[in-house]
Amino acid sequence: MNTFITKRIAFSIVALFIGSIAMAQQYTSQTVTFGVSSHALVGVNTNTLAFSFASPNAAGNGLVAQSAQASTNLYYSFMPSSPVNGATNGAKIKVNFTGIPSGMSISLQVDDNLITNLSPTIHGDLGNVVGGFSTGASLGSGATDIINGIGASYTGTNYYVLTYEASISDYSDLSSNPTGATPTIQYTITQ
Amino acid sequence: MKQLLSLLVIVPMFLTGQVVVNSGLTEEFSIVPGNSQNITVQLKNTSDDPRRITFTLNDYINDCENGYVYVDSILTGESCQPWIRLEADELILLPRESREFQVQVTVPEDFDGPSAKTCLFMNNTALIDSIQQEGMIQFGIQIRYGINILYNNPRIAADIDLYAQSMSIDSISDGHAISISLMNRGNASTTFTSKLDILDNQGNTVYSSNSTRQSIQPLQCRTVSFSAKNLEGNYEMILMSETKEGKIFGFTETLNL
Numbered sequence: 513m514n515t516f517i518t519k520r521i522a523f524s525i526v527a528l529f530i531g532s533i534a535m536a537q538q539y540t541s542q543t544v545t546f547g548v549s550s551h552a553l554v555g556v557n558t559n560t561l562a563f564s565f566a567s568p569n570a571a572g573n574g575l576v577a578q579s580a581q582a583s584t585n586l587y588y589s590f591m592p593s594s595p596v597n598g599a600t601n602g603a604k605i606k607v608n609f610t611g612i613p614s615g616m617s618i619s620l621q622v623d624d625n626l627i628t629n630l631s632p633t634i635h636g637d638l639g640n641v642v643g644g645f646s647t648g649a650s651l652g653s654g655a656t657d658i659i660n661g662i663g664a665s666y667t668g669t670n671y672y673v674l675t676y677e678a679s680i681s682d683y684s685d686l687s688s689n690p691t692g693a694t695p696t697i698q699y700t701i702t703q
Numbered sequence: 704m705k706q707l708l709s710l711l712v713i714v715p716m717f718l719t720g721q722v723v724v725n726s727g728l729t730e731e732f733s734i735v736p737g738n739s740q741n742i743t744v745q746l747k748n749t750s751d752d753p754r755r756i757t758f759t760l761n762d763y764i765n766d767c768e769n770g771y772v773y774v775d776s777i778l779t780g781e782s783c784q785p786w787i788r789l790e791a792d793e794l795i796l797l798p799r800e801s802r803e804f805q806v807q808v809t810v811p812e813d814f815d816g817p818s819a820k821t822c823l824f825m826n827n828t829a830l831i832d833s834i835q836q837e838g839m840i841q842f843g844i845q846i847r848y849g850i851n852i853l854y855n856n857p858r859i860a861a862d863i864d865l866y867a868q869s870m871s872i873d874s875i876s877d878g879h880a881i882s883i884s885l886m887n888r889g890n891a892s893t894t895f896t897s898k899l900d901i902l903d904n905q906g907n908t909v910y911s912s913n914s915t916r917q918s919i920q921p922l923q924c925r926t927v928s929f930s931a932k933n934l935e936g937n938y939e940m941i942l943m944s945e946t947k948e949g950k951i952f953g954f955t956e957t958l959n960l
Contacts, residue, residue, distance in 0.1 A: 550725075550726055550727040550728075551723070551724070551725045551726070552723070552724045552725075552727075552728050552848060553723045553724075553749075554723075554846050554848075555721075555846070556844055556846075558844065559843070559844055560841050560842065560843060560844065561841070561842045561844065562839045562840065562841045562842075563839065563840045563841075563842075564839050565839075565840065580840075584844075590728075592727065592728075592729070602729075602917055602918050602925070603728060604770060606770070606771075606849075609842070613840060616840070637915065654772065654773070655771075655773060656769070657769070657770045660770070661926075663915060678840060694829065694843050695840065695841065695842045695843065696829045696842060696843045696844070696845050697842045697843070697844050697845070698829075698845045698846075698847050699844070699845070699846050699847065700824075700847040700848070700849050701728065701846075701847075701848055701849065702728055702771065702822065702848070702849030702850070702851060703727075703728035703729045703849075703851060703918070
């Protein structure tokens with residue numbers, strides 16, 4: 513009896529084994545999924561950008577400086593969504609100032625020295641600094657392109673250095689406590 | 704090692720700790736008028752604090768010089784803004800929270816235009832230091848994500864027309880950078896690649912290069928750029944652009960390098 517049971521168990525195991533091989537042989541191809549998902553991340557290394565205009569220390573003088581500079585580092589990561597269009601280019605970063613105090617104007621220079629030598633095969637299709645911002649240009653109203661042509665890419669620990677210069681455009685409009693909305697710098701990434 | 708590398712790459716992005724978009728910046732769809740489409744936007748709060756974000760819709764004009772020019776009004780006839788229902792106008796994401804945001808688009812049954820578009824902005828609240836310093840003008844920093852929502856009407860035949868509207872040649876260290884601006888004068892979005900061939904006066908090809916694939920919307924301009932090195936003299940150039948639909952557009956010009 514025991515021998516009979518042992519034979520039946522052994523037979524069942526062999527049958528299951530053969531069955532599993534037969535099932536495995538039903539597949540002639542495999543679906544392979546690569547987990548690359550689209551994303552867009554923009555970051556700067558400071559919460560606030562501050563321009564210093566120190567008060568005069570002698571009667572008859574104006575503000576110590578007529579202009580002030582402030583810098584921030586800009587990083588990004590971008591992966592286009594291939595089902596949309598398969599395009600590798602096209603994302604851009606815009607900058608927009610709102611609430612610039614009266615009497616002030618702002619210019620921007622975008623330094624890409626840390627970016628330009630990055631390998632495209634490692635860091636991807638990094639963007640280009642738009643026109644005059646390589647050497648410095650005034651920012652008007654509305655959102656302005658500063659970097660465009662961004663494909664699948666990431667800046668890594670490298671970054672663009674954005675140097676803003678606030679200049680006094682009309683002294684008579686200045687105020688130590690300008691009213692209105694909180695001055696804001698808005699960075700927009702879009703494609 | 705791979706995880707360490709990823710960490711090194713990602714850490715700088717999160718220095719300001721705002722909410723980021725973990726999905727695409729272009730959502731293109733083509734459904735028969737009268738139907739609806741859901742769009743899902745993936746969000747993640749990268750900071751250790753709760754973050755408030757808002758959502759707004761803005762139409763925009765494609766401008767070859769200035770890129771997207773956002774307008775406050777609805778561009779009647781070419782906007783899909785009125786068709787969009789957002790899950791919410793604002794959200795608060797808990798520290799490190801990820802979540803999906805739903806956008807429903809319903810195309811009116813009587814829409815007979817070829818395409819429509821708008822932009823969905825995901826706006827982080829501006830961050831600003833609470834301590835104000837005398838003599839300092841402080842600007843808060845806000846990161847904003849613009850997600851273009853593009854609709855092509857399948858009832859209207861797509862008409863693509865890539866028109867070379869300007870060209871520039873600049874000297875570079877060992878050659879010339881050639882840039883051609885192409886405008887889509889058609890009524891539908893598409894993608895395209897371009898190939899530039901430069902021929903000498905015997906008809907021999909002395910330079911040939913392909914551009915990367917780019918997307919282009921109606922009335923949008925895209926620039927294709929090439930670096931032609933070690934060429935001097937007179938040549939003929941031929942630029943061939945092919946769309947994903949297989950339409951081919953050519954442009955020729957005499958070069959004096």
